[in-house]
Amino acid sequence: MGRKKTPGLVKRGDCWHIDKQVRGRRLCESTGESDLGKAEEYLARKIEEIRQASVYGVRPVRTFRMAATKFLNESTKRSLDRDADCLKQLDSFIGDMDISKVHMGTLQPYIETRKMHGIKSGTVARDLAVVRRILTLSARVWRDENNLPWIDTPPLLQLPDWEDSAEPYPLTWEEQRRFFKLMPDYLHKMALFKVNTGLREQGVCWLRWDWEVKVPALNTSIFITPGKPVAYDDGIWPGEKNKEDQIVVLNRIAQSVVDGQRGLNSRYVFPYKEKRLERMHTTAWKNAWKNASLPCNGSFNKGPHNLKHTFGRRLRAAGVSFETRKVLLHHTTGDVTTHYSSAELKELIDAVNSICDMGSGVSLTVLKRAKAG
Structure with missing residues (x-):
């Protein structure tokens, strides 16, 4: 036996x-x-x-992977997918490590490897911020069956800054014409809308018809993007970065783009193959940027956020006040209301309309650092 x-x-x-x-x-x-x-x-x-x-009172050994898994399972933050990607990168370095032994010294191989591969310090700093959050939860929130914290004290993590961040690249009118001309039609319309509203990339991709609000008194309409997450049958809108509802004011160009999209899709203003486009920064965007002879050396940002910077620069050049620019650029103002009088809306509409004719009427000079190499 x-x-x-x-x-x-x-x-x-x-x-x-x-x-x-x-x-x-x-x-x-x-x-x-x-x-x-x-x-x-x-x-x-x-x-x-x-x-x-x-x-x-001796706590059992818990690996960083166990803590990372608990964090991903319990967190509801809007950038959880991004956090999961960075934790996947970190796993081969510290996944099997006792969480109490995770600190700047044990994270250094990860930092050096990412730097060697040309990853920006801002990206690495964001990854370490996720590690810092997990370690903080392990010390201050999570308790085991014996009411012991997972670790005693979270270590101090110094986020790297190699002064290598890419600078924004606001477009001149000629660069915009050259760039937009090389885009496929669907992306051209999204870009044209974005550069005339300052709406962030995901706001454009998600823009829904049920967010549109008619303003009969001014013979126009606006959009209000929800500040907090909203569940729809095809996904969860993550909400705005500052958690406030955002008013999207349309100038003549943006309004004409929206009107041209009516009837294409019952949900989204900018559908792509009957669905929502996940991002504007696609291969088509990257190819158009490169073929338009825009800077690709890493010194400047090459993504859709440049259109928001372009919008802001043009408003400033047109003499739009700082307070009005803050509202139009969807910066936190402390005033979370989206209730505006007709007079207030007209002031915002006049402001965005002031940049419609700048390309042909007003010369806008944008000072830029010379391209390296």
Whole structure:
């Protein structure tokens, strides 16, 4: 007869699993072992960890991967997909590491590797900010069965700054004409709308007809993008960055773009193949940027956010006041209301209309640093 196995071990497929009551708590997990002897050793270690924690207050070893998994499962933040991507990058460096041993020293190989691969310091800093958040939760929020925090104190993480961030590149009128001409029609319309409203990229991609609000008194319409997340049957609108509802005022050009899109789709103002475009910064955008002879050396931003900067620069050149520009650029003002009188709306509409004819009537000089190389 074969020897008896330790109680609490159950074989499922090729792997032994634990299902056992230990000091009043049920322990259910895979041992990751197909060999009974090794599975029993694993179970003995787990039982001893629980005993040490219960009797002496010794917390069990938890890996950073366990903490990262808990964070992703419990967090509801809007940028969770981005956080998951960065944690995937970090996993091969610190995934198996005891979370109490994660600090600047153990993170240094990751930082150096990313720098060697040409990753911007801003991207690495954002990755480390996610690590910092997980370590803070481990020390201040998360508790185990014995009411012990996962770690005692979160370490101080210094976010890198190699002074390598790309600068915004507001377009001149000639650059805009050259660039937009090389875009496919659907992207051209989105870009033309964005450069005339200052709406951020996801706002343009998500722009829905049920966000449109008619203003009969002024014979026009506006859009109001929800500040907080909203669930739709085809996805979750993540909300605005500052959590405030945003008013999108249309000048003559933006209004003509919107009117030209009516009837194409029942949900979205800018549909692509009957669906919502995930992002404007596509291969088509990148090819048009390159073929328009716009800077590609890494010193300048090449993405759609440049159109927001272009919009802001043109408003300033047209003499639009700072307070009005803040509203039109959707910056936090402390005034979360979207209730505007007709006179206030007319002031905003007049402001955005002031940039419609600048390309042919007013010379706008944008000072830019010379391209390197």
